[in-house]
Amino acid sequence: xxxxxxxxxxxxxxxxxxxxxxxxxxxxxxxxxxxxxxxxxxxxxxxxxxxxxxxxxxxxxxxxxxxxxxxxxxxxxxxxxxxxxxxxxxxxxxxxxxxxxxxxxxxxxxxxxxxxxxxxxxxxxxxxxxxxxxxxxxxxxxxxxxxxxxxxxxxxxxxxxxxxxxxxxxxxxxxxxxxxxxxxxxxxxxxxxxxxxxxxxxxxxxxxxxxxxxxxxxxxxxxxxxxxxxxxxxxxxxxxxxxxxxxxxxxxxxxxxxxxxxxxxxxxxxxxxxxxxxxxxxxxxxx
Numbered sequence: 650x651x652x653x654x655x656x657x658x659x660x661x662x663x664x665x666x667x668x669x670x671x672x673x674x675x676x677x678x679x680x681x682x683x684x685x686x687x688x689x690x691x692x693x694x695x696x697x698x699x700x701x702x703x704x705x706x707x708x709x710x711x712x713x714x715x716x717x718x719x720x721x722x723x724x725x726x727x728x729x730x731x732x733x734x735x736x737x738x739x740x741x742x743x744x745x746x747x748x749x750x751x752x753x754x755x756x757x758x759x760x761x762x763x764x765x766x767x768x769x770x771x772x773x774x775x776x777x778x779x780x781x782x783x784x785x786x787x788x789x790x791x792x793x794x795x796x797x798x799x800x801x802x803x804x805x806x807x808x809x810x811x812x813x814x815x816x817x818x819x820x821x822x823x824x825x826x827x828x829x830x831x832x833x834x835x836x837x838x839x840x841x842x843x844x845x846x847x848x849x850x851x852x853x854x855x856x857x858x859x860x861x862x863x864x865x866x867x868x869x870x871x872x873x874x875x876x877x878x879x880x881x882x883x884x885x886x887x888x889x890x891x892x893x894x895x896x897x898x899x900x901x902x903x904x905x906x907x908x909x910x911x912x913x914x915x916x917x918x919x920x921x922x923x924x925x926x927x928x929x930x931x932x933x934x935x936x
Contacts (some may be wrong), residue, residue, distance in 0.1 A: 650697070651695070651696035651697025651698070651933070652696040652697065652814065652930050653693055653694075653696040653697045653698030653930055654696075654697035654698075655868060655871050655872050656693075656697070656698045656699065656723065656868075656872050656874065656926070656930060657699045657863065657866065657868050657874065658693060658698055658699070658700045658701075658754070658874045658875075658876075658922075658923075658926070659700075659701055659702070659703045659722075659725065659764055659855075659859060659862075659864070659873070659874070659876075659885060659889075660700075660701075660702055660703070660873045660875075660876045660877070660919055661702070661703060661704060661855075661876065661877035661878060661879070661882050662702050662704040662706065662711070662714070663704070663705075663706075663842065664878050664879070664895070664897060664914050665720075665876055665877050665882075665894075665895055665914055665918065665919070666672050666682065666686065666702065666877045666914075666919055667679070667680055667681070667682055667683075667914070668680060668897075668914045669790055669913045671845075672778070672786070672790050673783075673786055673787060673790055673842070673844075674786070676785075676789060677790075678762070679714070679790055679791075679792070681717070682717065682718060682806035683917050683920075685917040685920040686917050686918075686920050687719060688920070689917075689919060689920035689922075689923040689924070690719045690919065690923070691719050691905075692716075692923065693923050693926070694721050695720060698926075699721055699722040699866065699868075700719065700720055700721060700722060701720045701722035701723060701725070701881075702718065702720065702724050702725070703724075703726050703729070703855045703858070703859065703875070703885055704724070704725065704726060704728075705727070705728040705729075705789075705810075705812075705841045705845075705847060705881055705935075706726060706791060706796070706811070707726060707727055707769040707774060707775065707793070707809065707810065708726055708727075708731070708733060708771075708773065708791050709772075709773040709774075709791075709794075710775075710788075710791030710792060710793040711724065711726060711731065711791075712735070712773075713792045714792075715735045716735075720735070722862075722866075723741055723862060723865075724866070725858045725859065725862070725882065727745075727769060727809045727810045727853070727856055728810060728837075728839070728841065728847055728850065728853070728854065728855060728881050729744070729837075729847045729849065729851055729853045729854040729855040729856070729857050729858040729884070729885075730743065730744050730745055730746075730809045730810055730850060730853040730858075730860075731743045731745075731771075731858075732858055732861060732862060734786045735928045736886075739865050740771070741865070742858065742861050742862075743771065743809075744809070744849070744850045744852060744853040744857070744858075745771060745807045745808065745809045745850060745853075746808045746809065746810070746811070746848070746849065748806055748807070748849065750808055750811070750848075751801055751802065751804060751806070751808075753780070753830070753832050754811065754848075755801060755802060756830075757823075757826065757827060757830075758778070758800065758801050758819045760826060761815070761819070761822075761823055761826070761860065762781060763779045764778055764801075764813070764815070764823075764837075765778065765779050765780065765781045765783070765784060765813070765814045765815055765819070766778050766779075766801075766811060766812055766813045766814060767784065767787070767788075767795065767811075767812040767814065768801070768804050768808055768810075768811055768812070769806060769808065769809045769810045769811075769812070769823060770805070770807060770809055771807055771809055774794070774796065774805075775788075775793055775794070775795040776795060776796050776797070776799070776805075777796070777797050777802050778793045778798060778801060778819070779796070779798070780795070780797060781814060782890075783814050783816065783844060784814055784831055787814070787817050801837075808903075809849075810847060810849050811847070811848040812841075812845055812846075812847050813827075813845065813846040813847075813848075813899045814844060814845060815846075816844050820844070820846070823846065824838075824840075824846050827846065827848070835851055835852055836848050836849065836850065836851055837849045837850065837851060837852070837854050839854075839880055839881045840879070840881065841879050841880070841881040842879060842882045847881065853882065854881075854884040854885075855875075855877070855882060855884050855885040856883075856884025856885040856887065856888045857884065857888075857914060859875065859884075859885045859889070860888060864916065869890075870888065870889070870890045871890040872890060873887035873888065873889045873890050873891070874889055874890065874891040874892075874893070874922070874926060875888070875891075875892055876892075876894060876895070876911070876918065876919065876922055877891070877892040877894060877898070878894055878895050878897060878898035878899065878914065879898070879899055879902065880899060880901050880902065882894075882902065883902060883905060886902070886905065886908055887905070887907070891909075891926070891929065892905075892907055892909065893908065893909050893910070893911050893918075893925075894908050894909075894910055894911065895910075895911050895912065895914040895918035895920050896910055896911065896912055896913040896914075896916075896918070897914050897915070898910075909925070911925075
């Protein structure tokens, strides 16, 4: 019997498990998982814990990373639109966007000529519209290839997630416009990182997929631990029995009641989290 038997730990990837913000802005290669974080996760798993990642990344952008990480549980992808088992190379759960998403987004594209976005599917294909330097840095950071199309009208279905990449005032205007649409309540619309606005299907959140995963594993909420730094992590943080955020998290996360702050991501936040779990579960997981 291990100290963490029956404990599920889910970590956001970018700027929580690995700090990638600088690379996204300036370009460059994905930093490796720190030695301290790696050792702590391996210890957690050796003591019976289940560790995995809950990320906004798509399957093609996380597939090259997954083999480099110590994980023994299914991975939440597309910001909660899918649960994927890398060991079996198959989806366990999906919640992709409905078939009319293109028609709903055409007026958005018309209102913002040259709209910059990435569009994800269920396989390895990514489509981009009017890619910017930010898009190119993001694709390089994620190790992804993409096919550029002139309009969302030409993007094939099914679509798992839409990621807008407008910045500054135009980005703010775009968010207000999208949230003002009559159909906005039919979807999950959330900020991720400093630059991205994501659209996924209703209920396709990290929290929603954590709930599905715990049901699959037969794990109670009290045994779920989550850590994340952005607004798109709040749904899983609010669901978790033990919720954490690195010091570099956005204010909305840091100020949410019940979330315990850790050191900065660049100071091995996940290793610090597992040290805290060592104390929480010191007498065994039943406590």
